[in-house]
Amino acid sequence: MIKAVLSGDMPRSSVLALVLGLILICLALAPFLFPGVRTVDTAARICVFIVLVASYDLLLGYGGIVSFAHTMFFGIGAYGVALALTHMGRGFDAILVGAGAGALLAAALAFVIGLFSLRVRAIFFAMITLAVASAVAVLVSQLSGLTGGEDGLTFQTPRTLGPAFKFGDELFGVKLNGKLLSYYVVFLGSLVLFLLMLRVVNSPFGRVLQAIRENDFRAEAIGYRVVYYRVAATCLSAAVAALAGSLYAIWLRYVGPDTTLSMEIMIDILLMVVIGGMGTMYGAVIGATLLVLAQNYLQNLMGAAGSLVEALPVLPQLLDADRWLLWLGVLFILSVYFFPTGVVGRLRRG
Amino acid sequence: MSMAPEHAPTMARLSLAQRLAPWMPVLLVPLLVVAGLLAIPNTSSWLTLTVSGLAMGMMIFLMASGLTLVFGLMDVINFGHGAFVSVGAFVGVSVLLMLGGLTGAPSLALNLAAMGLAVIGAMLATGAMGWAFEKVIVEPVYGHHLKQILVTMGGLIVVEQLIIVLWGPEEIYISRPEALKGAITFAGAALEKYRLVAVGLGLVVFAGMRWTLRRTKIGLIVRAGVENGEMVQALGYRLRLVFVGVFIAGSALAGLGGVMWGLYQEVVSAHMGNQAMILIFIVVIIGGLGSVEGCFIGALLVGLMQNYVAFLEPKVALISNIGLMVAILMWRPMGMIPVVKAK
Numbered sequence: 001m002i003k004a005v006l007s008g009d010m011p012r013s014s015v016l017a018l019v020l021g022l023i024l025i026c027l028a029l030a031p032f033l034f035p036g037v038r039t040v041d042t043a044a045r046i047c048v049f050i051v052l053v054a055s056y057d058l059l060l061g062y063g064g065i066v067s068f069a070h071t072m073f074f075g076i077g078a079y080g081v082a083l084a085l086t087h088m089g090r091g092f093d094a095i096l097v098g099a100g101a102g103a104l105l106a107a108a109l110a111f112v113i114g115l116f117s118l119r120v121r122a123i124f125f126a127m128i129t130l131a132v133a134s135a136v137a138v139l140v141s142q143l144s145g146l147t148g149g150e151d152g153l154t155f156q157t158p159r160t161l162g163p164a165f166k167f168g169d170e171l172f173g174v175k176l177n178g179k180l181l182s183y184y185v186v187f188l189g190s191l192v193l194f195l196l197m198l199r200v201v202n203s204p205f206g207r208v209l210q211a212i213r214e215n216d217f218r219a220e221a222i223g224y225r226v227v228y229y230r231v232a233a234t235c236l237s238a239a240v241a242a243l244a245g246s247l248y249a250i251w252l253r254y255v256g257p258d259t260t261l262s263m264e265i266m267i268d269i270l271l272m273v274v275i276g277g278m279g280t281m282y283g284a285v286i287g288a289t290l291l292v293l294a295q296n297y298l299q300n301l302m303g304a305a306g307s308l309v310e311a312l313p314v315l316p317q318l319l320d321a322d323r324w325l326l327w328l329g330v331l332f333i334l335s336v337y338f339f340p341t342g343v344v345g346r347l348r349r350g
Numbered sequence: 351m352s353m354a355p356e357h358a359p360t361m362a363r364l365s366l367a368q369r370l371a372p373w374m375p376v377l378l379v380p381l382l383v384v385a386g387l388l389a390i391p392n393t394s395s396w397l398t399l400t401v402s403g404l405a406m407g408m409m410i411f412l413m414a415s416g417l418t419l420v421f422g423l424m425d426v427i428n429f430g431h432g433a434f435v436s437v438g439a440f441v442g443v444s445v446l447l448m449l450g451g452l453t454g455a456p457s458l459a460l461n462l463a464a465m466g467l468a469v470i471g472a473m474l475a476t477g478a479m480g481w482a483f484e485k486v487i488v489e490p491v492y493g494h495h496l497k498q499i500l501v502t503m504g505g506l507i508v509v510e511q512l513i514i515v516l517w518g519p520e521e522i523y524i525s526r527p528e529a530l531k532g533a534i535t536f537a538g539a540a541l542e543k544y545r546l547v548a549v550g551l552g553l554v555v556f557a558g559m560r561w562t563l564r565r566t567k568i569g570l571i572v573r574a575g576v577e578n579g580e581m582v583q584a585l586g587y588r589l590r591l592v593f594v595g596v597f598i599a600g601s602a603l604a605g606l607g608g609v610m611w612g613l614y615q616e617v618v619s620a621h622m623g624n625q626a627m628i629l630i631f632i633v634v635i636i637g638g639l640g641s642v643e644g645c646f647i648g649a650l651l652v653g654l655m656q657n658y659v660a661f662l663e664p665k666v667a668l669i670s671n672i673g674l675m676v677a678i679l680m681w682r683p684m685g686m687i688p689v690v691k692a693k
Contacts, residue, residue: 066499116679123427126499127631131672134628138668263624267507274500326511333504336497337490 061279064213069129077245110238152256277342405545407653408552412607416600422640432623433509438605439612461527480601638685
């Protein structure tokens with residue numbers, strides 16, 4: 001049963017299985033285990049980022065393609081839902097239309113970019129996506145009439161997903177309101193999408209992708225059209241990223257360039273994939289959980305460490321809470337060198 | 351048995367189009383300039399835009415040339431190239447701020463001396479940084495594109511953060527040296543002095559690079575290395591040393607470009623390298639990865655295109671360069687002047 005759900009891709013390490021189980025339980029029961037606005041918000045963010053990172057891992061870890069446009073696809077999904085809810089009224093039909101349109105647009109865009117760059121050279125893709133993504137980010141902030149510009153869009157989700165909607169009294173001290181439902185929409189949506197990604201990478205299609213990653217020349221010689229597979233992987237990953245964006249928009253009830261399109265998020269995704277482990281879907285779970293938790297709580301710790309060494313010359317600036325990206329960058333480089341398979345690879349080996 | 355087909359050799363000269371085809375990339379620049387003249391009704395504003403487009407193109411070329419050469423020679427794609435641009439700009443601006451006496455004086459000679467010192471400081475700093483970057487970040491991941499992209503991107507993040515640690519998170523505003531402020535009027539068009547300096551400097555650097563690559567022994571080895579590295583090594587040249595040299599030179603040029611770019615925008619921030627990378631990548635792809643000439647032409651095209659379109663239709667300017675890239679890739683999928691690899 002579990003094997004079927006996980007598409008036969010078992011954790012293959014007892015520690016890893018334990019950690020994954022713990023994360024699953026914590027996320028599934030987050031509103032009950034850690035009641036509080038901020039903690040539930042963190043849990044929802046982890047759910048969304050697991051999907052986003054898993055879809056990126058399909059490209060990077062399984063396809064061997066580096067893309068810098070993943071936040072663009074994420075943003076397309078988020079803005080799709082936002083625009084649909086703004087213009088069609090606060091209904092579930094609007095969410096479906098917005099998410100569907102966003103996923104389709106993302107896949108179409110990925111198709112065009114993929115055709116242009118992947119047929120020549122896989123590294124073209126990295127450069128072209130960087131250029132296109134930044135152009136789109138600027139475009140979104142310029143077209144303020146449609147997208148709200150830098151301020152973004154605040155919109156209303158269906159009433160049943162809002163905090164004002166109550167469907168019961170209290171359960172274990174947690175108010176049964178729409179916000180709780182909204183969390184479970186995000187959680188279940190993420191779970192389904194994650195299992196779908198797991199299914200994809202363990203299908204024959206995923207195996208061909210891995211073969212292409214290892215040796216594209218040989219895969220072509222065996223008779224697989226490398227370009228087709230790469231473009232298909234790009235489209236699929238873009239569509240899933242867009243759906244993750246839609247979930248994020250439903251949760252936040254707000255979209256803006258900073259929350260969905262910025263380069264910082266792209267860097268976060270890269271860090272999560274590499275630290276969690278490239279080419280293992282479970283790496284996405286570990287990486288996203290670790291980094292989102294670190295973002296929310298490690299910064300305080302660094303601030304405390306910074307105030308300890310206040311008297312010394314450069315150290316306080318190095319340990320400043322805003323400089324945590326510096327240390328993550330160092331960690332990132334080291335993990336690419338020494339643990340290319342990330343945390344998951346380590347656990348599976350040892 | 352069927353008859354052999356009629357043999358009819360043609361001795362006609364190649365048609366004009368066929369003879370022009372190899373020169374097409376070079377001709378694109380004047381064509382774009384003429385198109386700009388046709389599209390922009392006012393000749394004097396056309397002249398202003400052309401000069402600023404050329405200036406912008408030259409600065410992008412300075413920043414991009416190192417990247418394309420490093421790729422051509424060693425198949426190393428450096429996503430951290432923008433870090434050199436930022437560091438160059440910060441070092442150069444710091445030197446200029448220290449030399450406030452020289453830049454504030456209204457004498458051209460003193461101003462140019464200050465600029466020269468700033469440029470030398472920036473190039474030394476970025477050159478040294480390039481050497482360290484090559485040793486620490488790039489060397490362990492030779493021949494592995496995926497890791498190169500990831501690791502150099504990590505390097506960019508670290509350097510960007512270090513700049514914030516050293517210079518603080520705020521943008522630094524800087525005004526150009528006194529004698530380079532303002533504009534001269536030529537044929538009714540206002541041409542900013544600084545842009546003319548940038549065009550001149552770009553031309554000098556391009557000519558110098560071309561001369562080095564075409565007329566010197568080092569250039570010969572570099573070009574041969576781009577064509578077929580293994581053969582050059584087999585002939586007994588230590589390509590690795592040449593490569594480190596090219597990496598350092600390319601980093602120093604990026605630093606030079608960074609100083610010019612920072613003074614052009616009159617503000618420097620830690621993210622400027624990251625933003626410049628976008629233009630740099632477009633230029634390098636348009637030109638054909640590994641080709642210096644292609645990079646030069648691509649940079650001019652991008653600079654001109656951006657300025658013309660920004661004048662005609664400001665909203666479209668953002669995507670005009672992407673459009674240019676798409677058009678050129680449809681025409682030549684490997685870029686305008688593809689570097690043929692003997693691998």
